[in-house]
Amino acid sequence: MAILGVITGYLIPFILVLSLLVFVHEMGHYLVGRWSGIRVTAFSIGFGPEIAGFTDGHGTRWKLSLIPLGGYVRFFGDEDASSRPDAAGLKFLTPEERAQTLAGAKLWKRAATVAAGPIANFLLAIVIFAVLFSVYGRVVADPVVAEVRPESAAAAAGVQPGDRLIALDGSTIRTFDDVRRYVSIRPETPIVVTIEREGHKLDLSMVPKRTEITDQFGNKVEMGLIGIVTNEEKGKFRVEKFSPVQAVAEGVTETGHIVSGTFRYIGNLVTGRMKADQLGGPVRVAQASGQMATLGIAAVIQLAAVLSVSIGLLNLMPVPVLDGGHLVFYAIEAIRGKPLGAGAQDVAFRIGLAMVLSLMVFATWNDITNLIG
Structure with a gap:
């Protein structure tokens, strides 16, 4: 069996x-x-x-x-x-x-x-x-801080609950996915986070901490974290809908994010900011395929896009x-x-x-x- x-x-x-x-x-x-x-x-x-x-x-x-x-x-x-x-x-x-x-x-x-x-x-x-x-649309959360974890990079920089993140190193962000995507591949790399607090903009410098996390399937993944808890993790999010033309544009953007993230990961390997043990082969792909299959056909299809x-x-x-x-x-x-x-x-x-x-x-x-x- x-x-x-x-x-x-x-x-x-x-x-x-x-x-x-x-x-x-x-x-x-x-x-x-x-x-x-x-x-x-x-x-x-x-x-x-x-x-x-x-x-x-x-x-x-x-x-x-x-x-x-x-x-x-x-x-x-x-x-x-x-x-x-x-x-x-x-x-x-x-x-x-x-x-x-x-x-x-x-x-x-x-x-x-x-x-x-x-x-x-x-x-x-x-x-x-x-x-x-x-x-399906896309589940998104506004980049508003719900909580700041103690002894984190965000806490050290002075981030407060209620702050809204609006830019990272000068690049405008729209959702918390933008924050997660940008920060996760920059462990131990100084970044400037622009926040909006009570109508005023502030630039805060912080260094994402290299952190090993465990996903829902027990897989250990190493990434950069700044220690912000968002409304998404508190169950507050919305579903964005897209027209066919907008969906294609989002598809191009998402594919571009994967390409740039891959190159950033390779750069982190060369500079020693990330470990080479994150590189996976056929066994890990098979494992990921099986794990995604438990979440439904949409998850498997999304994995196929990333692997493609x-x-x-x-x-x-x-x-x-x-x-x-x-x-x-x-x-x-x-x-x-x-x-x-x-x-x-x-x-x-x-x-x-x-x-x-x-x-x-x-x-x-x-x-x-x-x-x-």
Whole structure:
């Protein structure tokens, strides 16, 4: 029964969510590649041995593979699923056949085809957020202080109950979500909080404290906190409704927040303000999928949007074997007027593969350590 619970509660939601995101990502590559005249030989959800599939009229093999941890589109003339050119095989192609390969396409078509995957993930996230905002609206609370926690950064700065936060480092805020989002990724970083008190504006300097909190599922998360209790936590909030156009705009904004927050987190890792143990791999994603499933379909869909942005950003990392690495190669080609040699590309792909595998091992180790702890 325990095994059955793990399968239905964690694995199935995880596989469904990840497969959707991978399908959208690879479909971006596929559609733009086909539009560019590049032949596609395989479209796979998952890696490893094929479980089921079919070949369409264009010669593309559509398949489900055994290991559901990603997927790929393989173009004609590629050596493997990472779209590394088959330098030896390309020599024996006719000019007409070479024009149907990724390596033989014009530079801008190659760049568009590669970039289409991450872009599709960002667009999916925007669409998901827009639909959620249109259907459910958004629960918000005004950034008014209900209580100040003792010995907190806000208490030290002189914040008082009834104060209204109106700006952070000069950027206007509208809801307490804006405050939480801004402060949480800035532990131990001085910020200036502009408040309104009895009709007067005051600028208060404070440093968010690095704090480990435990969410409703028992997961430990480290973030910056200033020690303000809001009306939302006191049960006072409202639901904002959006028209379809407004919902799309909010979807773009929400996606942008995730992108900027991710870059800020990476910067915090580099500077030592955040721990690397927050990086999660497939085990943590599966755990999160199962936990969100207990909250309902809307929570799972929202998680899918966040993960979609993460997949798009991950693939844009300038690492060979990832989409970002290919785009770096194309940028170098545009500057040099010719592509890097096959030998240099082969070495770069091997290094890139080692980097990706190392990151996966590290993230999985974090997952296991988190579960044990």
